[in-house]
Amino acid sequence: MTSFPDSQFPGPTWLVGCGNMAGAMVTGWRAAGIDLVAVTAIRPSGAAVEGVRTVSALPDGPPPALVMLGFKPQKLDEVAPGLAPRLGADTIVISLLAGVEAATLRQRFPTARACVRAMPNLPVAQRKGVIALYSEDDDPAALTLVQALMAALGFAPIVDDEAHFSAIGAVAGSGPAYVARFVDALISGGEGLGLAPDLAARIALDTLTGTAAMAVATNLPMAELARHVASPKGTTEAGLAVLDASDGINQLIGRMLAASIARGKELADAARQG
Template sequence: MIALPEPAWFVGCGNMAGAMVDGWRKAGADLSGVTVIRPSGTPVEGVRTVTAYPAGDKPVFVMLGFKPQKLDEVVPSLAPLVGSNCIVVSLLAGVSAETLRARFPSARFVVRAMPNLAVSERLGVTGLHAVEDDLEARELVEGLMSALGLAPWFETEAELGALGAVAAAGPAYVARFAAAMAAGGEALGLPADLSRQIADKTLVGTAALAAKGESMESIARRVASPRGTTEQGLRVLDASDGLQPLVDRMLEAAVRRGRELAEEAARHG
C-alpha cells in the first residue's frame, strides 16, 4: 500500500492538489495521516480538513498547493513549523527551488513538483526538481508521484519549466483544440451537442491508440490516405504558418510567464 509520511500537511488544496488526492485515493493510498489546511474549510473527500495548522506534532511532509502569489502570506506562520525532518513538496508554478529553500531554511528536503490534471486518473505527468542529494527523500517523493503516472526528474529549472508548458498546461491546450474541432463541426452543419460529443470521443479514441504505444505520427499516417480528405486538412496544419508555429508561440508564452512568476517570487523574498 502507498503511504504518505505521517503527519502530512497539504497546505491549500486547489485543483491540482485535489487531483493528486483523487489519484492517490484510487491507488489505494493510506491518507489517514494527511491533514488539509485551507482557510475556507471546504472539505476534501476522505481527508481531514481544517482551517488552521494542527497543534501537537510537527509535519514530516508538507505539500504546498496554494496560489504562488500567496507564498509570502503563508511562510511566516508555516516556516517555523517545518523542521529538519520535514520534506517540502511545492506545486507552486514559477517559484524556484532556491526561493523555496530560502523560505524554508530548516527543511530536510525541498522539491518542486509540476503535475497535470490527469494525475487524478493515475495517467498524469509530474515533473520533479530538487537541488539536494538526499537519496532517501528523492526515492520517497518519486514513489508517491509515480503512483500518479510518469514522474521524471529534471536537472534544471529550465527543463522543469518546459515540462510545465507541455505537460502541466497540456490538457488545457488539448481541450481547446477539441473544442475548436467541435465548433468547426457545428459550423459545417452538425448539431452543437452532437459535434461536441464527436470531438470528445475522437480525442479519447486517439488517446487510447497512443496508450497502446502507437506514435502520433503513425496514427496520422494511417488515417491520411494519399490525396484524400484528411491529407488536404493536414496540409493546412503542416504549412509553414500552420499548427507548429502557433504551438511554439503558445509554449513560449507559458514559459515566459513561468519566468515572470519566478522573478516576482524572488523579489518578494
C-alpha cells in the same frame, strides 16, 4: 504503476492549500487505495476535502514529515513566515507553486530536510497524470520517496535541470487546457458543418480518446500515425496541409509554449524578489 511505500503517507502530512490541483491529487491517491489517515488539508475557508481531515489553520503537534504547498504562488510570502517555523529537520517540502524556483523555496524554508518542486497536471485524478519532479538538495532518499508518492498518480520523471522542469510544466502541466481547446475547436468546426452540438461534442471527444488509445497501443510516432490516417491526395491530407503550413500548428504551438514559459519566468522573478 508504482505505489507509495506501504500504501500510506508518512505522518503527519500537511496539504497547505488544497485547490483544484491538490484536490485532484487527493482524488487520485484515494483511487489508488493509499491510506490518507495521516493527511491534513489546511484551507483558510475550512471547506472539506473529501477523504482527508480538513482544518482552517496549521494544526498543533509535532513538525510534519511531509508538507505539500498547493496555494497560489503569489501567496508564498504570506504563508511562509507562519509555516517555516513549524517545519523540522526531517520535513520534506513538496511545492506545486508554478514559477517558484528551488532556490527560492530553500530560502523560505531553510530548516527543511529537502525542497522538491512538483508540476502535476489534472489527469492525476484519473491516475493518468504527468508529474515532473526537481530538487537541488542532495537527498536522493527524499526524492525517491516523493517520486513513489507521485508515481501512484501517473508518470513522475525526475529532471536534473530546472529549465527542463519548466518545459515539462509548459507541455504537460498546461497541456490538458490546450488539448481541451483543440477539441473545443473541433466541436465548433463540426457545428459549423451542420452537426448538432451534442453530436459534434461526442464525435470530437471519442475521436480524442480513440486516438490516444491507438497511440498507446501501437506506440507509433505521431507523424507516422497521421500518415496512417491520411490517404495520398485524400481529404485528410488536404486538411493536414493547412496544419502543416508555414504559419500552421507548429508555429502556433511554439508561440503558445513560449508564452507559458515567459509567464513562469515572471512568477519566478516575483517570488525571488519577495
